[in-house]
Amino acid sequence: MATNRFFPYILVSLCSLSLLSADVFVSIDCGATASYTDELGVVWTGDSSYVSSGESRSVPSSNSFSPVMDTMRVFTTRKKSCYNINTDVAKGRVLVRAHFFYGNYDGKDSPPSFDLSFDGNHWATVVTSSTDNFYYEVIYVTKKDSISICVAQTTIGQFPFISAIAVRSLELSSYDNIDYNHPLYMSRRVAFGANTTIRWPEDPYDRYWSPNVYENDTIRVPNSAPLGESIFLEDRPPPAALKNAITAITPSSSIDLYMRFPFTQAPVYVNWYFSEVRLLQRNEIRAFRVFKDNLPYSPTILPPYGNCTQFSVSNLLASSNNTFSIVPTNFSTLPPLINAMEVFYIGDALTDGTNTKDVKGLASLQTAFSVLKSWSGDPCLPSPFSWDWIVCNTNLVPRVTTLSLVGYGLSGSLPDFSSMDALRKIDLSNNSLRGPIPEFFGTLPNLEILNLANNMFTGAIPRSLSRKSGLIITVDGNPGLCTTCSSSSPTAFSTSSAERKQKNVLETLFSVIISSIIILKSWERV
Structure with missing residues (x-):
């Protein structure tokens, strides 16, 4: 059973779980006609079997930065257009990611904005640019054996498009601190200390763990612990995301966590992951707490070596005004650290759809x-x-x-x-x-x-x-x-008009006959 979404937080230590193979691993290159395998080994297919409308367009080669972004499908004739992806899984947790790269494909240098939805639920308002690749990610439990991803026109003359779609199965027990009826919209996923983005095949669920850029207030440190491939937390971060960390500069310093909430106030779900980077000596201790708005917010955390601790917060009402930091305890001899982080905002209840x-x-x-x-x-x-x-x-x-x-x-x-x-x-x-x-x-x-x-x-x-x-x-x-x-x-x-004319003629003739009979009767009396 899912944990109540109003439970304030949980602290979970690492446990050993066997990795289950994904049931659904669909990669669609929108607008493409042939299948191919990219440099990471992901097989991308054309979109003809998933959509029945729209037109295939190509991005000028001078603007493209990825084969997946070379093509797109543009929709010009109706207000809503959808991709339909069969999963054969009536109730499963999935990650869905939609990519958008305008690339000035139409030569107008006028990137459009439009609405994005899934399974009848509003997802986001997509605001594109001429040069940047955007993607949106949602994690949720499906209610049917198919997934629909739709774009809809919101401004006259601005035509919605989509460049790529990825659907990945997750374990039903992952991200289970939020009840099954609410989606998680990804705001940020970070592998602290990483040099490049971590994704497939290092993450078997093909999540994107971006490297973090902290300039002057932290130190990047490698994790020397032997993190096994069979070791996974409740939400299953890949070991690759834990192989590095950042620490504060001194044992008494804190790490400011720039959460970057892109909203005034919304319920959020946050995962912080902590793994000790080296085997500590007897006289060494690394202990810290998560602070919110300069007040203690978590129990004391002592990150394990060769293992990991996940600190999760669910249904926290947060905004861009909130501050979060990792603060050392008074008895800690080592600076605080953090290996990885996920930030989501919790969506409204999923719709059951049309009757x-x-x-x-x-x-x-x-x-x-x-x-x-x-x-x-x-x-x-x-x-x-x-x-x-x-x-x-x-x-x-x-x-x-x-x-x-x-x-x-x-x-x-x-x-x-x-x-x-x-x-x-x-x-x-x-x-x-x-x-x-x-x-x-x-x-x-x-x-x-x-x-x-x-x-x-x-x-x-x-x-x-x-x-x-x-x-x-x-x-x-x-x-x-x-x-x-x-x-x-x-x-x-x-x-019909002919029938109405015939009816009018008959009514007129009948009236004339009746009138004539009445007149004749009057004359007979005279």
């Missing part, structure tokens, strides 16, 4: 009509980026209330999407739909407007519709449809 009844109904429409298959991701979420041809309400679990497929080139018979029982309006006009009007329309309890104009429906209006009070049906432009074959009812029908 499953509506997801089922929309899937039946996408199966029947290939033109609709390119829409993926959650149909309604995040608001306001629903699919272009539906309207959703604002329920916690949203429902589809309008289905609008006017002029989408639909041809053939309609599938049964009666599970979409929250529909109030259906507009299927100006298509080439054939066959009888489905009976299930009459079973939709909330349906108020049904527009079937300018199709090729045949037969009669179903009795279930003709008896539905208050329903407005428009059926003009269906030459094979008999609008007078249904039983009378309070349903309002909108018929």
Whole structure:
């Protein structure tokens, strides 16, 4: 069971655990057409099997700094576009990373901004630049057996794009101090004392551990301890991230930790990792505490040699005004140290997504009509980026209330999407739909407007519709449809102009005949 996210902190000593192989290790080079292996041994694949919209674009060779960033996929025709990645793991903890490199691919020197989401949850507002590579990382427990990563246009004329996507399985027990229903958005991950970024294969989960740059107030020291490959902490930092450390300059000095919280105030989750760098003599002791805002915040920490201590803080309300430092105790003879650190901010509760009844109904429409298959991701979420041809309400679990497929080139018979029982309006006009009007329309309890104009429906209006009070049906432009074959009812029908003209002529003629009869009767009395 996950630890309560409101527990203030825990202190965990290193334990030996066997490394479990990752279930999912997907690397997508967006816009690329062929697979290749990079210099680290990571296999990157093209994106054609993950996305059905957008255009492949290339970054000018003079701007590119990595083969993975050479291409991108740009989306210009709809408000939300998504990648769909099957995991076959209905409940697993994953790390998802999305990369963005504008590189002035369009020659306009106008880097766009847009929204990024996953599984219907808002992730970030992406703000790109002409020269820098940006990436965003989230860790969470999936609720379905697939992952959707979507970008959405937020400014007219600024087209969203994506350069690369990585999905990595984590152990379900890792990062377990946060309950399963909340995501962790990575703010910073540091391997203190490292010379270069540590990632795959040194980290089997391919996390990025960046080297830290402390200029004048710390000393970089190597870790001489034999850190075994089978030794992992609860959140499983790689031994490579612990092989170096930084220490304060003197035994009485402190290390200021620049947390760089990029927000006014938010709940955060922080891991600090401490491993003694050398075998201490009998008269030596290294002991310190973590301070927050100049006050003690942790128990006394004595880092073990050949092992590691993880100090974790969960659900701390933090801001850019908070200060953190590592302060030696009065009895410490050696300066404090730190090997690695992870900083996350805790997201809002994960959504369950659009109501499953509506997801089922929309899937039946996408199966029947290939033109609709390119829409993926959650149909309604995040608001306001629903699919272009539906309207959703604002329920916690949203429902589809309008289905609008006017002029989408639909041809053939309609599938049964009666599970979409929250529909109030259906507009299927100006298509080439054939066959009888489905009976299930009459079973939709909330349906108020049904527009079937300018199709090729045949037969009669179903009795279930003709008896539905208050329903407005428009059926003009269906030459094979008999609008007078249904039983009378309070349903309002909108018929074709020819039928309306014929009806008006008959009504006028009937009025003339009645008037003539009345006049003749009057003359007979005279």
